[in-house]
Amino acid sequence: MFKSFTFWKLWVFKKLLSPGRRLTIYTRKNPDSDSLASSLALKRIAEHYNMEADIFYTGSIQNKTLINILGEDVVKVPVISQSQNLTAFVDLLPTELTGEKIAPAIVIGHTLGNTAGIRCTYRDIRTTETTSSIMIEYLKKLDVAIDKKLATILLYAIRDRTKTLTTNFTLADIEAYWFIHKYVDMELLLSLEHPSVRFETFADLSRAIDNKIIKGAYLFTSVGYVKDPGTIPKVCKYMLDIEGVSTALVFAVDVTKIHIYAESENMELNMKNILRKAFEDWGEVTGEPSHASISIPLGVFGIVAEDEKAKNLLLESITDSVSSRYFYALEAE
Numbered sequence: 001m002f003k004s005f006t007f008w009k010l011w012v013f014k015k016l017l018s019p020g021r022r023l024t025i026y027t028r029k030n031p032d033s034d035s036l037a038s039s040l041a042l043k044r045i046a047e048h049y050n051m052e053a054d055i056f057y058t059g060s061i062q063n064k065t066l067i068n069i070l071g072e073d074v075v076k077v078p079v080i081s082q083s084q085n086l087t088a089f090v091d092l093l094p095t096e097l098t099g100e101k102i103a104p105a106i107v108i109g110h111t112l113g114n115t116a117g118i119r120c121t122y123r124d125i126r127t128t129e130t131t132s133s134i135m136i137e138y139l140k141k142l143d144v145a146i147d148k149k150l151a152t153i154l155l156y157a158i159r160d161r162t163k164t165l166t167t168n169f170t171l172a173d174i175e176a177y178w179f180i181h182k183y184v185d186m187e188l189l190l191s192l193e194h195p196s197v198r199f200e201t202f203a204d205l206s207r208a209i210d211n212k213i214i215k216g217a218y219l220f221t222s223v224g225y226v227k228d229p230g231t232i233p234k235v236c237k238y239m240l241d242i243e244g245v246s247t248a249l250v251f252a253v254d255v256t257k258i259h260i261y262a263e264s265e266n267m268e269l270n271m272k273n274i275l276r277k278a279f280e281d282w283g284e285v286t287g288e289p290s291h292a293s294i295s296i297p298l299g300v301f302g303i304v305a306e307d308e309k310a311k312n313l314l315l316e317s318i319t320d321s322v323s324s325r326y327f328y329a330l331e332a333e
Contacts, residue, residue, distance in 0.1 A: 041135035133176035151183030
């Protein structure tokens with residue numbers, strides 16, 4: 001079990017974790033459970049070596065239950081910026097950032113993408129399905145105490161990303177799952193896997209069902225104008241429960257942006273690449289091969305927010321443009 005964390009890597013990693021230093025941990029934009037769980041694991045490792053550590057993220061966290069459980073362990077910031085502290089990127093590659101170039105000391109994550117040109121003191125980038133499985137190895141090898149909250153979030157992350165070890169999992173994920181499961185708080189795990197659903201989600205789901213377009217196994221839909229675009233990933237998951245649908249894109253519009261989220265159960269499709277083909281000239285695409293998202297500024301079209309007729313016309317125009325680009329990118333893929 002756990003053969004990737006070699007003696008040499010262990011020595012280099014521990015040398016960076018000096019007592020009295022402060023660690024700044026950045027994770028990806030709109031972090032999912034895997035990003036947050038693996039970041040929390042690194043924070044606990046730093047604390048084990050008497051370092052103070054902070055976790056920062058940009059964007060939004062969709063799982064409100066997860067936000068409540070993490071509490072003050074994570075902090076939202078508007079942008080990722082260079083820190084005077086020792087800096088670590090977890091489930092985030094420096095090459096994914098646009099704008100200011102940040103030079104982290106530590107980069108830990110999983111990817112199938114291009115990692116050339118990444119400069120840092122310590123890097124551990126693997127082709128596992130989850131970063132959480134990598135961090136579980138670190139916890140074991142470094143003999144770090146594992147509390148119930150950390151264990152539960154790590155196990156939930158692996159279950160969430162691999163659909164409870166039924167798709168897209170590796171041997172490393174299975175070994176990590178087996179090691180961590182004995183520390184888990186089952187009540188906490190149930191609350192994460194079955195969070196309460198707000199009324200707004202059902203309202204958005206109703207509109208998504210009414211507006212859906214299905215072509216073969218591919219679904220496209222809109223929930224229209226919303227106050228909270230955070231519901232659309234959950235709506236998208238419901239769309240994937242429709243018989244015959246394996247790939248879905250859902251979009252919504254608020255007062256300033258168009259929010260697009262897509263997810264697929266088809267392992268042959270890379271949703272991040274598909275959204276890039278379709279919308280990269282409109283903004284930055286974030287996510288993973290199985291799910292991805294993009295937020296596109298409305299710009300001058302935001303001024304129609306007070307005119308109901310103009311809003312409807314704008315929504316029709318956005319729907320036509322987004323759907324045509326989406327289905328074209330799917331065909332090209």
